Amino acid sequence: MAAVSLYFRRLFGAEEGGGEGGGGFSVCQLDCVAPDALDALLEFAYTATLTIPSSGMRDVLRGAQLLGIQCVADACRDILGETAQAEGETAEEQRAQHTATERMVGGESRVERGSRRKTDKKKVKKVGSHHINSSVLNPPPASPVSHPSPAPDSLRSLPSTQPPSPEQEELRFKSRQNGDSSAIRKPGRGATLNGGLLHWLHERPHIAHPPPVPPLNDKLSEDEDMEGFGDDGMLMESTSLPTSVADRRAVASAAGGGRKRKSQTPQQCPVCQKIIHGAGKLPRHMRTHTGEKPFQCTACGVRFTRNDKLKIHMRKHTGERPYPCPHCPARFLHSYDLKNHLSLHSGARPFECPLCHKAFAREDHLQRHRKGHSCLELRTRRPRRGAELGEDGSEEGGGREQSNPLEALSLQAHSSAFLSRTMLDGGSGSGVGPPLMFPSDVERERSLALQALAQLGPHRLAGYPELFLRGLELRGGREAEGEDPGGTHSPAAQRDRWADEVEEEIGEQEAEEEE
DNA sequence: CTGGGGATGGGGCCC
DNA sequence: CGGGCCCCATCCCCA
Numbered sequence: 001m002a003a004v005s006l007y008f009r010r011l012f013g014a015e016e017g018g019g020e021g022g023g024g025f026s027v028c029q030l031d032c033v034a035p036d037a038l039d040a041l042l043e044f045a046y047t048a049t050l051t052i053p054s055s056g057m058r059d060v061l062r063g064a065q066l067l068g069i070q071c072v073a074d075a076c077r078d079i080l081g082e083t084a085q086a087e088g089e090t091a092e093e094q095r096a097q098h099t100a101t102e103r104m105v106g107g108e109s110r111v112e113r114g115s116r117r118k119t120d121k122k123k124v125k126k127v128g129s130h131h132i133n134s135s136v137l138n139p140p141p142a143s144p145v146s147h148p149s150p151a152p153d154s155l156r157s158l159p160s161t162q163p164p165s166p167e168q169e170e171l172r173f174k175s176r177q178n179g180d181s182s183a184i185r186k187p188g189r190g191a192t193l194n195g196g197l198l199h200w201l202h203e204r205p206h207i208a209h210p211p212p213v214p215p216l217n218d219k220l221s222e223d224e225d226m227e228g229f230g231d232d233g234m235l236m237e238s239t240s241l242p243t244s245v246a247d248r249r250a251v252a253s254a255a256g257g258g259r260k261r262k263s264q265t266p267q268q269c270p271v272c273q274k275i276i277h278g279a280g281k282l283p284r285h286m287r288t289h290t291g292e293k294p295f296q297c298t299a300c301g302v303r304f305t306r307n308d309k310l311k312i313h314m315r316k317h318t319g320e321r322p323y324p325c326p327h328c329p330a331r332f333l334h335s336y337d338l339k340n341h342l343s344l345h346s347g348a349r350p351f352e353c354p355l356c357h358k359a360f361a362r363e364d365h366l367q368r369h370r371k372g373h374s375c376l377e378l379r380t381r382r383p384r385r386g387a388e389l390g391e392d393g394s395e396e397g398g399g400r401e402q403s404n405p406l407e408a409l410s411l412q413a414h415s416s417a418f419l420s421r422t423m424l425d426g427g428s429g430s431g432v433g434p435p436l437m438f439p440s441d442v443e444r445e446r447s448l449a450l451q452a453l454a455q456l457g458p459h460r461l462a463g464y465p466e467l468f469l470r471g472l473e474l475r476g477g478r479e480a481e482g483e484d485p486g487g488t489h490s491p492a493a494q495r496d497r498w499a500d501e502v503e504e505e506i507g508e509q510e511a512e513e514e515e
Numbered sequence: 516c517t518g519g520g521g522a523t524g525g526g527g528c529c530c
Numbered sequence: 531c532g533g534g535c536c537c538c539a540t541c542c543c544c545a
Contacts, residue, residue: 277526280532288524308535309523316521335537337520344519364540365517 001045006068008045037063044072 001008030038037059044050050060050072061076063069267282268275271289276282284306287293293303295310299317304310312333315321321331323338327345332338340362343349349359351366360366 274525278528280534281525283532285525305523307533311535312522333521336539339538340519361518365519367540369517 001042004045004069005041006070008067032066033063034059036060041067041069041072044069050075 002011003009033041034056036056040051040056040060041063057076057080061073061080064072064076269282269285269289271286274285276285287305293305295304295307296302297304297310297313297317299314302313304313315333321333323332323335325331325338325341325345327342330341332341343361349361351360351363352358353360353366353369358369360369
């Protein structure tokens, strides 16, 4: 909220050097803003989408002015059109704000002291919803509760303390001015404003796009995107991935030097920093943060974040089950349900616990089994290596020939943790560290994890160059040692290999420790 | 604890 | 480039 509202920026400790994100406020009463308007403005702060009930435009305008959300105020005035001009007070405000804006564009950032309308500072910030403690206000639906990056850092690095250069600001200002008429759309439920978190603008589905002002705007859009990801020093700092999207785009931009728009995929989520692959997939991902569910079932009213999920849901009402089992009358809503079901007919259980060698038909059941630490009968049975290879002739087994390296990594962690405890039974450190894990195992875990990462291809490790390089090192070393890289690839066989390696490593380490 | 169905989110492919 | 469609992995819930 501080990122979009001057009022909140001041309220929540934006004082330079203040440091504490809360600013000491625990309760904030906003009775000067109509509840509906405040709700709309909060939604805007989180989602860069402003939904204005047609009856409440004036309230939203006043709320935006009071809270110092300049772009919303501008948009409301734009929507109101001549109405705003006709009212002397509003027109006066508008002139004052334009004057203030022009001062700001010229590099002046002085803030009027004591004024409720703090309209003369930088308008909407590009980075918005970062660790917003809105417990004292009405939180938007399904606002992110947890966040991967620490809150104080996010708050400290709010771009409000690092205003863009005057040139950038001027470009943004011009863009906004030129596009006033096209920046607003009126979808079914109200007006949607494009003006907030600029690096979302190209991604969000219900947001009007910036005005077409080529070629300047084209460059501007890219610059804003870059800014949103990197120039504000927040997102890039938090990830510090040299091969991140922003860097790749920066490199491409520098190399190309042309006007051509670069592909926006993959894109980094500004909230969770996750890299989202695929054109147009970021808006879909963003809805997981905002809780927005624009697709509603007309039959039962259930809402969904995605259209395709709604479509599948509709099958429940239509009775359509398009995935029939060829062996029995069962029909399924999802293809993967049929796939799971087919494993019942085939009897294939390709997912075997490396510890107790219990086999499961489904991978998630194996994972659940492992997470529950329910397999404490260590190696009461030998691996079914031969049996696996024989059984792999079945359709299900054949489908899982290529084991997921991440699965191997996870399984290996599970195995090594468990084995560490059993092999070092009676060792020191009980009660310290995670369950079934000894502190001395941390380094070993790390090493094993890197080995598993080495199984990942560069496409899976593109965002983790350090790990990838180290993984290549390790893999090269192992292959040079004559390990059979083309051995069995069935999931269970792979896991057995890992487990055996773990045992070997543990044995070696024990020998070293004894020495 | 396990088996099974369903829900959710991400990625690939295509238009 | 955005969106639809599909598949996959994972999680949740219930019997």
